[in-house]
Every structure is written in C-alpha cells, then in structure tokens.
Amino acid sequence: MKKAVAFTALAGVAALALSACGAAPEEEPAGGETSASVTSDVLSCMVSDAGGFDDKSFNQLGFEGLQAAAATLGSEYKQVESASESDYQANIESLVSEGCDTIVTVGFALSAATVESALANPDLSYVLIDDAADNDFDGAIDAPNIKPLLYDTAQAAFLAGYLAAGYSEAGKVGTFGGQPYPTVTIFMDGFKQGVEYYNSEKGTAVEVVGWDGTDGSFTGGFDANETAKTTAKNIIDQGVDVILPVGGPIYQSAIAAIEDSGREIALVGVDADFFETDPTTQDIVLTSILKGIDVSTEEAVTAAGEGSFDPTPYVGTLENGGVDLGPLHNFEDKVDPALVEEVAALKDAIIAGDVEVKSYLAE
Amino acid sequence: MTAGPDTEHEPTEGRWATALREIVRGRWTVSVGAVVLAILAGSIMIAFTDERVQEASVYLFARPGDTFTAIGQAVGGAYSALFRGAVYNLRAEDFAGAVRPLTQTLNYATPLIAAGLGVALAFRAGLFNIGGQGQMLMAASAAGWVGFGVDGLPFPLHLLLAIVAALAAGALWAGIAGLLKARTGAHEVIVTIMLNYVAFYLLSYMLATPGLLQAPGSSNPKTPPTPESAQLPSLLGDRFNLTWGLVLSLVAVVVVWWLLNRSSLGFAFRTVGENPRAARVAGINVPRTTVTVMLVAGALVGLAGATQVLGAVTTGFSSDIDAGIGFDAITVALLGGSNPWGVLAAGILFGAFKAGGSTMQASEGIPDEIVLVVQSLIVLFIAAPPLVRAIFRLPAPGARKRPEAAGRRRAAKAAEAADKKEVGA
Numbered sequence: 001m002k003k004a005v006a007f008t009a010l011a012g013v014a015a016l017a018l019s020a021c022g023a024a025p026e027e028e029p030a031g032g033e034t035s036a037s038v039t040s041d042v043l044s045c046m047v048s049d050a051g052g053f054d055d056k057s058f059n060q061l062g063f064e065g066l067q068a069a070a071a072t073l074g075s076e077y078k079q080v081e082s083a084s085e086s087d088y089q090a091n092i093e094s095l096v097s098e099g100c101d102t103i104v105t106v107g108f109a110l111s112a113a114t115v116e117s118a119l120a121n122p123d124l125s126y127v128l129i130d131d132a133a134d135n136d137f138d139g140a141i142d143a144p145n146i147k148p149l150l151y152d153t154a155q156a157a158f159l160a161g162y163l164a165a166g167y168s169e170a171g172k173v174g175t176f177g178g179q180p181y182p183t184v185t186i187f188m189d190g191f192k193q194g195v196e197y198y199n200s201e202k203g204t205a206v207e208v209v210g211w212d213g214t215d216g217s218f219t220g221g222f223d224a225n226e227t228a229k230t231t232a233k234n235i236i237d238q239g240v241d242v243i244l245p246v247g248g249p250i251y252q253s254a255i256a257a258i259e260d261s262g263r264e265i266a267l268v269g270v271d272a273d274f275f276e277t278d279p280t281t282q283d284i285v286l287t288s289i290l291k292g293i294d295v296s297t298e299e300a301v302t303a304a305g306e307g308s309f310d311p312t313p314y315v316g317t318l319e320n321g322g323v324d325l326g327p328l329h330n331f332e333d334k335v336d337p338a339l340v341e342e343v344a345a346l347k348d349a350i351i352a353g354d355v356e357v358k359s360y361l362a363e
Numbered sequence: 364m365t366a367g368p369d370t371e372h373e374p375t376e377g378r379w380a381t382a383l384r385e386i387v388r389g390r391w392t393v394s395v396g397a398v399v400l401a402i403l404a405g406s407i408m409i410a411f412t413d414e415r416v417q418e419a420s421v422y423l424f425a426r427p428g429d430t431f432t433a434i435g436q437a438v439g440g441a442y443s444a445l446f447r448g449a450v451y452n453l454r455a456e457d458f459a460g461a462v463r464p465l466t467q468t469l470n471y472a473t474p475l476i477a478a479g480l481g482v483a484l485a486f487r488a489g490l491f492n493i494g495g496q497g498q499m500l501m502a503a504s505a506a507g508w509v510g511f512g513v514d515g516l517p518f519p520l521h522l523l524l525a526i527v528a529a530l531a532a533g534a535l536w537a538g539i540a541g542l543l544k545a546r547t548g549a550h551e552v553i554v555t556i557m558l559n560y561v562a563f564y565l566l567s568y569m570l571a572t573p574g575l576l577q578a579p580g581s582s583n584p585k586t587p588p589t590p591e592s593a594q595l596p597s598l599l600g601d602r603f604n605l606t607w608g609l610v611l612s613l614v615a616v617v618v619v620w621w622l623l624n625r626s627s628l629g630f631a632f633r634t635v636g637e638n639p640r641a642a643r644v645a646g647i648n649v650p651r652t653t654v655t656v657m658l659v660a661g662a663l664v665g666l667a668g669a670t671q672v673l674g675a676v677t678t679g680f681s682s683d684i685d686a687g688i689g690f691d692a693i694t695v696a697l698l699g700g701s702n703p704w705g706v707l708a709a710g711i712l713f714g715a716f717k718a719g720g721s722t723m724q725a726s727e728g729i730p731d732e733i734v735l736v737v738q739s740l741i742v743l744f745i746a747a748p749p750l751v752r753a754i755f756r757l758p759a760p761g762a763r764k765r766p767e768a769a770g771r772r773r774a775a776k777a778a779e780a781a782d783k784k785e786v787g788a
Contacts, residue, residue: 045725050683080724081731084686086675087721089604090467094448094721097455108583112678135588135678137580180571182582220567 039074042305045100047091048081049109051222056278057248057271058106058293062129065297066104072298073305088113096121102304104297107131108181118143125304125311129293130183132313144311147304149296151316153270154190154359155350156289156323157244159343160268161194163287163325164242165206166339167266174209174240176217176231176254178247186359187246187270187289188216193357197346209238219250228253236261242286244268251281258284266331273326286335288326292316315361319351391705394698396751397744398712405737406438409729413437440727448722449715459602464718466605470675472714474499474667474688476612479695479706480619481537481663485551486701487623488656489636494540494555495689497562498533498661502668503684504566505532507576507586510593510672521592526611526669533665534658536562541657545650551657559689567682578679586679595674608670613707615666620703622659632656664689694742713738 046066048059063079070077078098080091088110095103096117105114106129115133118126119142126146133146141148164173175191177184188211195208210217217235219228228245232254235243243265245254251267251274258265267274267281269288274281296314303309316322325343328335349355356362410416416437419429447453449468455461478495485492506529509521516524536558543549569575570584578587595606623629634642635652643649671684695713699705720734744751752759 078725078728080721083731083735084683085681086471086671086684086686087717089676090471090718091721091725093467094725097452097460098722098725108585109681112588116678179584180582181584220564 040305042073042075042101043078043099044070044073044075044102044104044301044305045078045080045095045098046104047088047095047106047110048079049088049107050082050084051248052081053079055248058129061272061291061293062104062106062297065294066301068294068298069301069305072302075305082110085109089116092117096124101125102127102301102309104129104301107183111135114146115142118146121145125309127297127300127304129297141311141313145309147300147309147311148313149293149300149316150313150361151291151293151296151323152186152357152359152361153289153291153316153323154186154193154362155318155357156291156325157187157190158194158197158350158355158357159318159325159347160244160287160289161191161196161208162198162346163194163335163339163343164191164244164266164268165195165198165204166202166342167286167331167335168206168240168242170239170241171205172207172209172238172240173242173244174235174238175244175246176210176219176235176250177245178219178222178250180215180218182360184246185211185216186361187244189213190357190359191244191268197355209240210235219247219253222248222250224249224252226253229257232257233260236263236265240265242266242268244270244289246270255281255284269326275326275329282330285329286331287328290324290326292322292324296322317351318347391700392755392757393748393751394700394705394709394745396755396757397698397741400744400751400754401737401740402442404740405733406442408733408736409438409441410434412730412733437727441723441729441733444723444726444729445715445719447719447726449719463603464722466599466603467718468711468715469609470604470606470714471717472710473606473608473612473670473674474686475691475695475713476707476710477615477670478664478667478688478692479699479710480612480615480703481533481660481665481667482692483696483699483701483703483706484619484623484632484663485656485660486696487636488632488652489639490541490544490653490656490660491552492537492540492555492657492660492664493552493690493693494537494558494661495664495667495692496685496687497555497559497689498536498664499668499671499685499689500559500562500566500682501536502529502533502665503672503680504569504576505529505665506593506669506672507589507680510589511587516592518592521590522595522673525593525673526666529669529672530662530665533668534662537657537661537664538654541654544657545653563682570682585681588679589673589677593673594677595670604675606670606674608674611666611670612710615663616703616707619663619706623703628655664692667692691738694738697745698741 044066046063051059053059053063066077078095078100080095082088082091092103092113102125104127108131111128111131111133112135114126114128115135122145124145127149128146129149131148132150133141133143133148135142173195175188177188192208192211192213195206198204199206217231219231228250232243232245236257243254245251251269254267266286267284269285271291273288273290274285296316300314318324346355350357413433415433416430419433423430448464450465452461452464478499482492482495506525509525509528540551540554540558543554544551570577570586576586578585595608597603598605598607598609623633631647631652634645634647635649639649667688672680676684691713695706695709698709716734716738720731723729723734724731
C-alpha cells in the first residue's frame, strides 16, 4: 500500500516536473500585459441572475455582448454571478464600489434592484436586458439612467409559425414553455398568430397544440428535466410534427422526447441559432427564432463607454434586426422553395406594417 | 405520564443518535480548525484556478519565483477582497463607506442566525430539521401577504402583525412535521424535505395567480413591494441596509439560550434529544415535546423569512426568497455546535462569506463557486472531527465512550452536567 502511494506520488512529481520545464518568458515591465491592451479607463460590468453566465440564454448572450463591447472600447470588464434574489442588490452595489461606469443586468427579477441602484447613482449608466424597468406599471422607466433592451420576438415567431404551418404534413404544430412569463409567452403567441395567418391565407386548418392565446403547456421551470420531457411528450403524442420549446435548456428535453417517439419531428429553436450553438441539434432544427441580445447589449454598452449613452428603450424588431428568423441549414431541401419565398415576403410585409403582429411590445 | 416497560429495540437508532450528537456537540476548537483547514484548501483551489498561476507554472523550474509570486497574488488578492467586502473597506472615502461591508455582513447574517437557531434547537432535541426552506417560504408568503394585502394599519402595528404571521406560518409548517413524527413516527427528515417541495410549488402557484401573491398589473411571478408601514426600520440610518431584523435575531439568540439552559421546557428538549427512552421514564411527554420543539424551531426559521421579506428584499420577492438559507442554516447550526452563541458566531461568519463573495467576484474575478466550496469544506471537516483533531493534534475528548444500555440514563445526566459547566464557563 505504502509503495503504491509512493509510486503514485513519484509519478505525479515526474509529470509535474516534465510539464513545468518550459522556458521562462522574457521579463516584462511591471504590469505590462494587462495595461497594453487596455486603452480606455471606462469599466463595464454585469450582474447575472440565478441562471449564471452559462445559461445559453440572456445571461450568456448579454455577457458575450459585454465582452465584445469591452474589446471594441479597449476597456476592462467585470462580472458577478448571483446565487439568489437576496444577492442582486449586494452584487450591483459591489460593482458600483468597484468603480463600474456601465452596469448590465438581466430580467424582471433584477429590475427593482437595478432601479434602486440607478436612482442612488445618477452618474452611472445601466442597461437592463428583457425588462422595461417599470415596476410601478405607469408606462415610464423608473430611473432616467436605465436603458431597457426589449425584443418583440412575436414578429420573428410569427414567421416561424407561418413556416411551420407550411412545413407540417400532419397539420398540427406544437409549442410549450418554461413558465408563463411575458418574455416566454410572446414567442408562443407570435407562433400561433403565424399559423393562423397561414390558415387564413391558404384556407387550411393547421392546429396549434400547447398555446391557445391565453394559456398553454408549461414545464414549471427552466430545467431540462423529466417534467420538461413529459410535457414535450404530451405535445408530441397529439400528433404534431413541428415543436417549439421556449425557455433556455428545456429544448434538450424536447429532443429526448422526439428521439423516444421515433417519428420525424422538427424543432424550432429560440434566442440563438441552435444549429451553431448546439451542433447536436443539427439534424432536427428546422429554424431558430433569433433574439439579438448580444448585438444590442454590445451596442448599448459601447455607446455608454463612448459617452453617448441614450436611455431610450431599445425594442428589437424585424425592421432593426433585433429579432429575426434563422437560416434553415439542413432543412433547405426539405422545405418548399415557394414557402421560403412567402416567408421572406411576409417579413417585408410585417416590416412595412401591412401585416400586424400583436404583442405587449407592439404599439 | 406513566412510562411502560421498554419493549422496542432499535439497535441502529442508538448509533445514529450518537453520531449526530458527536457531530453537533463537537468542541469549538474543532469548528475553528475546520474553518482554518477549509480556508487553506480554498487557497489551493484559488491558486490552481488562477490564470496567472497557470501561465507561470509552465516554467516553474526555470523561474520558480514567478509561480510563487502569482500564487501569492492570487490568494492574497482573493482573501483581501473577502476582507474588503465583508469587514472593512480600506479603499472607501469615508468611515461610513469603510464599515459598510461590515453592515452588509450582518445583514446577510440576520436570517442565517435566526434560521440557524431553528435548526440548532431541533438538533438539541434529536431532530433533523431539513425543512428550513419550506418554513421560510411559508413564513415569507405570510409576511408578504399581510404586508401588501392588509391596508390601513399604521407602522408598528402592521410590521408586528406581519412578523407574527410569519412566525406562525413557519411554526405551523414545521409543526406538521413534528405532529406526524409524534403521532405516526414518520421520520422528520423525509417529512420536512417533502414539505419543502409543497411550500415551493404552493408559493410558485400563488405567485403565478392574479389575486393571490402576484403583483397587480404584472404577469411576472413576483409580488408587489412591501409597503413602508410593514418594513423593518433601518438600524443605522439610510446609508446602510442594516435593519432592526438584526436586533430581532440577537433577541432570538438570547431567548433560545434562556430556553435551552434556564427553562424546564428546554430541559425537556435536551433530555429527549439525549435519550428519548430515558426522558419517557423520567416522566417527560415525548410526543408533545417533539411537537413543541418543531413549533419553536419553525417559528425561529419563520423569523428568517420575515427579515428577508420585511427587511432585506422589500422590492417584491419571488420563489427563491429563501436564498438557500434553509440549508445554509444546517451548516450554521453544525458549525455553531448547536449552541446559541456558537450559531451567532457561525451566522456572522457565513454572512461574511456571502458579503465578501460578491467582492471576490467583482474585483478578483474569482467564481462564486470557490466561496461555496470553502463553505462546503467547512461542513465536511466538521463532520469529521477526528480528522481535524489529527491534523491539529488536538486531544480527543475523554468522556466520549458510550456506556451500554444500563448506564445510559446516568450518562445522559452526566452529559447534562457537563453542558451546564460548558455554558457557565
């Protein structure tokens, strides 16, 4: 026993010695590396919600936007991850005391804490992703130095619904969400409107399972767990051949349910292009409803860093490219080219205002 | 109550009870040792995960100085950030700004102390209260509901009513577990864990249903803010977040100390905890004591829920208002040796970890996980007192041998006497 331990230790030391034999780099002047790439002294910072910076959704996309903005500005950035809602206020506060100039926060959960900090620090700029910063519901932003970033994803989901209805051979498409938050249901509602528009144009009767306009199927959380899989299975069992799961990682449960069903069912992605962000989905992802959180965060943070911070709320639409429908990738051959053209024409019609998409963000 | 002849034999219970007692009644030296060891282990993790250390270690033998400088900077930076975020900010412009981190620590410590007392009290009566989360959520719901559901009450009354509602809800939720244990023998660990789920989903439902806890005019699962008449007033003025909730927690420490060491009820709690069969022989109504313990423990955890909603998060809360405090409280109770003063110290230490963790992330880019690892290691080392004693060469406590069945009652009494001495010292 002792011998074995000694031998393992020896092997470990040897491995360490081998890997540690590299040549030392030339001596650098004190503080060389970091100060070389940093040309701006603005500090951009971000607080995540409990989902963390690797949530494959708004925390992650917002953080990528922050990093890109810091690269453009040549500045440093700092980030703090929250474990629960009692951390929000303290985390924003510790970024303020670290000397941050711009602070990015995400979601309705951080909204109140952001407003509180913004009112206490009128010199700083705040960017709030996916929430209007209106906690007293009077229709106005609660602090003059918060820029809300909002996304009218119903417009892109409308296109996805139209495409799905045209693609579906079963005449049934499905959707389900994590929890009935407005930022979730806006996808489902746009999707349903798109299907209905297809029906009224073509005289078909494609059905939407999982969302009736006011209520629908929800997993009760944003975890890829058995509940999410069962929810997906229930939708699939009703005979749909296109499914739209809305809410972070729950699409993984939908994929598992699709595999179990043994049928050919196409998945519609949300937030980012699933084909790129999760290559395992490449064979089943019809298209993705894109939400340009990264780009708009980058723009807002860069503007703030350059001293041209504009607190006017940003609303991502098809027109400004803040939301969009992703490419078809592997499904290009499977979708009728005429349908693709119709979707493109529909996009123009929505931008021109000829076709109206209803959502809580559309005036 | 008359005690019948003892016919049941549960050979495992004795062993588990002994293990539990040894864990929760470890000496304070073991607690301090565990903290020191955990911080050392944390340093190693910080050093290994630091990028500059990784870069320098590639040429460790060519220029070892670089690696050690990098390690020093990483570890020193981390713990100085912890100190700056939790105790005293040397970089602040004025004194108020400098002590602000300390108030933040006490702010985080407030619910941890209260909930830690709830868990510790149950420990002393031999009950594992894993239901802190559920008890906190129910207490928070009650406090919130009274807070924004009841209109027109003036300030101190409204606050008082909200606190009482929270204590009652926490007590009720824990009381269910106590009653089931007393009446049917259902194990409190399982019952309290299940009640956590019930409370969580109940709160989620109430948050998503208009007219219950959801803020009117919103469709997000979040409550309206707590009105000012139900908020705990601030303790040190508006510049600090610290509220009178801390005072409530401190009062709770004294009350629990008095209860455990100076009251006959507390004597019954401890006797049942030491040896339920002996307690029964001595004429203590064990089932009733079990229910009472859980009621009091639940009320203490409920106080933590109240300070969260009425003091810490007054802008409206959602279903993670418990912030993991229900589980952290178990650690706090273990670290504090299930003694009220120990819980107070452990609660402040954990509050410091929480407050400093934020600054560690913000200024040094150390992931929050490291702080959590240090916390978890503390529990691990506390659960293994012989390991800590071996490392620090502490003497093993002498009178730890468990005498066999015949001598149990005498041993229990001896332990009581030893307790009294400890407290008196």
